[in-house]
Amino acid sequence: MRHFTSVNDVKDLDGFVQKALALKKSPFAHKHLGENRTLGLLFFNSSLRTRMSTQKAAANLGMNTMVMNVTQDSWQIEIEDGVVMDGGKAEHIREAAAVLGQYCDILGVRSFPALRDRKTDYGEKIIKAFIQHSGVPIISLESATLHPLQSFADLVTISEFKKSPKPKVVLSWAPHINALPQAVSNSFSQWMTHADVDFSIVQPKGFELSDQFTKGAKIYYDQEEAFEGADFVYVKNWSSYKNYGEVGNYPKWMIDQSKLANTNQARVMHCLPVRRNVVIADEVLDSKSAIVIHQAANRVFSAQAVLKEMLENL
Amino acid sequence: MRHFTSVNDVKDLDGFVQKALALKKSPFAHKHLGENRTLGLLFFNSSLRTRMSTQKAAANLGMNTMVMNVTQDSWQIEIEDGVVMDGGKAEHIREAAAVLGQYCDILGVRSFPALRDRKTDYGEKIIKAFIQHSGVPIISLESATLHPLQSFADLVTISEFKKSPKPKVVLSWAPHINALPQAVSNSFSQWMTHADVDFSIVQPKGFELSDQFTKGAKIYYDQEEAFEGADFVYVKNWSSYKNYGEVGNYPKWMIDQSKLANTNQARVMHCLPVRRNVVIADEVLDSKSAIVIHQAANRVFSAQAVLKEMLENL
Amino acid sequence: MRHFTSVNDVKDLDGFVQKALALKKSPFAHKHLGENRTLGLLFFNSSLRTRMSTQKAAANLGMNTMVMNVTQDSWQIEIEDGVVMDGGKAEHIREAAAVLGQYCDILGVRSFPALRDRKTDYGEKIIKAFIQHSGVPIISLESATLHPLQSFADLVTISEFKKSPKPKVVLSWAPHINALPQAVSNSFSQWMTHADVDFSIVQPKGFELSDQFTKGAKIYYDQEEAFEGADFVYVKNWSSYKNYGEVGNYPKWMIDQSKLANTNQARVMHCLPVRRNVVIADEVLDSKSAIVIHQAANRVFSAQAVLKEMLENL
Structure with a gap:
């Protein structure tokens, strides 16, 4: 290297x-x-x-x-x-x-x-x-x-917490008040599509990432459908790639416990910093589902x- | 600890x-x-x-x-x-x-x-x-x-400079142009009331510190009276605890040589930074009475x- | 020392x-x-x-x-x-x-x-x-x-690149948009007049440095004349010492390749940061004449x- x-x-x-x-x-x-x-x-x-x-x-x-x-x-x-x-x-x-x-x-x-x-x-x-x-x-x-150092730490964390050889990993768009870069999400997609995982991305229409980084991922537009059976839900906001820099106004995409009901007791990931009760609810971040501190440690x-x-x- | x-x-x-x-x-x-x-x-x-x-x-x-x-x-x-x-x-x-x-x-x-x-x-x-x-x-x-690291260094300095086993230590309020925290003064009071010293505090009416930190200290409102026979005069401004954050307008409380006349050749202390000729006069800071650099070193x-x-x- | x-x-x-x-x-x-x-x-x-x-x-x-x-x-x-x-x-x-x-x-x-x-x-x-x-x-x-650390590194660099025992070194004023200190130029002059070099300074009228630092240097007001046969051209803007802090508006004093034509394949020096195409042209900074990175390394x-x-x- x-x-x-x-x-x-x-x-x-x-x-x-x-x-x-x-x-x-x-x-x-x-x-x-x-x-x-x-x-x-x-x-x-x-x-x-x-x-x-x-x-x-x-x-x-x-x-x-x-x-x-x-x-x-x-x-x-x-x-x-x-x-x-x-x-x-x-x-x-x-x-x-x-x-x-x-x-x-x-x-x-x-x-x-x-x-x-x-x-x-x-x-x-x-x-x-x-x-x-x-x-x-x-x-x-x-x-x-x-943001490859983040994605590498994320992959290390997934390898520590996975319960099956090829876990189901879902990257979910989440709300935010500012226009954020696509870097963490592009990078996570790139690493996941190279790793031995079952990888999907879910986002509102118009918030698809550049396909140079997502090639090979399954693409969803409905969180409930995407989260079904997920082992890991990676939560992250990003601004629009298509309408470049546009902030999406979809507050219902915030992750709370009810969203995780049909997952396989999914672990919830985020790169931090995370705006509580905007991106992810307190009830999730303060539960054992959240492994955000482990990601940071890695x-x-x-x-x-x-x-x-x-x-x-x- | x-x-x-x-x-x-x-x-x-x-x-x-x-x-x-x-x-x-x-x-x-x-x-x-x-x-x-x-x-x-x-x-x-x-x-x-x-x-x-x-x-x-x-x-x-x-x-x-x-x-x-x-x-x-x-x-x-x-x-x-x-x-x-x-x-x-x-x-x-x-x-x-x-x-x-x-x-x-x-x-x-x-x-x-x-x-x-x-x-x-x-x-x-x-x-x-x-x-x-x-x-x-x-x-x-x-x-x-x-501010316990400061107070600990202050106590170390007092133990180096004291001329008797139980020195007389006076904390004196002093003027300032801004609203300053009570932290240094609270903390010094707390440490002095736990140490083997004869401890007093002097301040204008309305500038008494919280008694959770000053219990056991003698309280004065007149500098001349308080400084009588003092071995150490610790000078510090603080804003009011009672009328929380109020700045006191008492320029005459500044420490100069005349104020130290009836002390026991008191050493003058301050945590720094100190505003010269507002809190303490040049003539004191530039004399051997001042041990502020020793405090900082400790x-x-x-x-x-x-x-x-x-x-x-x- | x-x-x-x-x-x-x-x-x-x-x-x-x-x-x-x-x-x-x-x-x-x-x-x-x-x-x-x-x-x-x-x-x-x-x-x-x-x-x-x-x-x-x-x-x-x-x-x-x-x-x-x-x-x-x-x-x-x-x-x-x-x-x-x-x-x-x-x-x-x-x-x-x-x-x-x-x-x-x-x-x-x-x-x-x-x-x-x-x-x-x-x-x-x-x-x-x-x-x-x-x-x-x-x-x-x-x-x-x-700026003595800079001048010392400059002298070290000259000693590495010189092709003769007593090289010809010229300090040339150059344009800038802001009022810059005289420190680098004063200091370079002071070190060069103490070193074993043939030293000149060239600047527009009114931009002479203080002679407490330039004593012993040859003074020119014409770049072409000053650069004749130079081994090193040290380029630097400074504001006026005489009309203290005045910015000179002489854009033609920028150093480009044509200015170096009659030098002895002069090496071009600058302390950095340098504003490209204001102080020195790209064509010079990107050529082998420029030894600015060597100066910085030293x-x-x-x-x-x-x-x-x-x-x-x-």
Whole structure:
């Protein structure tokens, strides 16, 4: 693995899950690997879980971590090539990436989409520029369209909680008050369609995800029908891909206990942060069905598996 | 000690002071204790001394520290239970605390009061929620009503500078332009009334602290009378507890050299930051009477004593 | 070296360059030196390179680093002595510096000029207050008037790329849309006039730097004339020293390939961040003439040489 920006960077998905689980058992067994190695974490956007779990993963491997909040600590960064930089942006991504590549052995980058222009967001200019100009391995800490560290942790969690070899997993759209990226949902779909699970997606009409990520999934428009017999219900809001960035006004899609009645005692998943009683009801989050904290805990070991493989290849 | 949120978490106050002083002599003697242990520091508010002294204490013990500025780095956090989270707050404290507890072995939390509603502030919801939901030991880095790391460092400083076994200590209200929390003053009162000192408090009428923290202290309303023979004068502004959050307009309560004339060559203390020539005059802060920098220095060892005891019990 | 705030703190300039180059070859050879030592980095202003390169340098030496962003993480700091602090600033630099000196073995401070009053800026009150009140060695991370870590890295870079024993180095003013400090240019001039190079400065009339830093440099007002036979062209904007803070409107001073025609295949330098197609054209930055990334890389080793010498003297 040179970079880690999607499931396509993983050769043996099941083997990779096993590696993460082995690290969960012995998190400090490879502490020599990161000696004299520096991880740079670059945030164009807020982060709690990703920031702290990746720092923890690096520490477990003996790495030094440097965190940079682009908009607070540093200069605004120009992404476009060929422009006359006479506006608010003081540094070009070509220099920023190349310089960070001089200071860090591995770079993690978080950069959300603006949700204004689909082609721009799906072009993934920022993460691509870091790959092109930094000269070091790049880890996506959530890009405009994908969040592979989250999806990897989700798959690890499913493998821990599954009661059958090929569990039924359903990704369900849920309500939200803001326009959210499709990244977590795209990414989860991409990982599930590569994993050994029975995968479906359910959403209101007009909220279908890009089929470049959902190919192979069963598509539903009715939660009750989709949830029948489900082992895992992954709940997540996303704004429309079709009417790009549109927020859906479907409050009845919130997940409460009654929605889970016909599942196979489904475990409920969410990447967090979750707005209680908007996306998922208190009664579900405070029940044993919810495994959202386990997902968050596994973020450490998914990040650690990625870092370990990169360190071994440096 | 499971958590550290008030003097009540300390069993043997004098023994604990001795432990801090021993750490001051040999700060690196227990560097193995923190190996592979992570301290999370969560700031809902600004911090200089607490942030840096606690990081330093953790480093002295060989711990890894992760710092999170809630309002800058992460999402706004909902504190109330049962609410429909359709406003500005994206994450509930139940998830935030539980997740941080997965990433950190010990958590420090700073959260100031809003000073709008006394019952809300004195309910200490945030620190209690972290105790309830994180699953790990919690250290108060100053809560709505108490600042025990500061008071512990203050007691350590008094034990270093005292000239008699039971020194006379006076806490004096002082002027300020803003409405400040009562936390430092409540906490100092609580620690002093548990320590082997002769303790008084002096403030203008209407600025009495809550008697849950001052029980056992002598109460004065006249600085001259209160300061007579004092070995230590602890200067601090606080807004009114009675007329909750009211700022007192008593500029004459500022501490200058003339105020110290009838003391027993009193040492002058303050938790910092201090507004010069509003709270304390330059002539006092720049004299040998002031031991404010010693107090700040001792913050490292009070934090280190707390962390050490927690690490030994993990 | 007690402090590092200008070239005057370096006794043997060539020897110091050799030390930095030795550290570049073996960055981890002195990792024991920083054991149990803490570097504090205090930023009154934004930083990317300085922040990360200095952290990296400290890590290479085994030091613990604590970073503090003054305006975000902490309180606003009063610089003036004798004032009544009843405004927006909650802490005086006397206390802030003294406290930080208790927590850190070495302190780095970044503080830009306000560019409103020349006498104030050139008085360098902040860096001087830290030297006076902190009690520990101070490193300038760019002060109001100088940026010695940058200039030292620049000199190291020149020594790596020079093709003759005494290369011709030209500092050229370049356009910008904002009023920028003179610090990088003052500092580069100061280091070059102390180094074994043939040094000139070229700028529009009215943009001459203070001669306290440029003494010994040849002064030009015509880029073509100045660049003739140059081995290195150091490009940088600065606002006027004479009409203090004035932005020059001379877009034709931008550096493109045609400007370099009569140089001795000059290497083009800049401290970064650089506004492309305003200060330097894409065609130059994307060519092999540009060595700006090498300069940035050498920031680690210039900082490391400074820290190493300070650690050896603690």
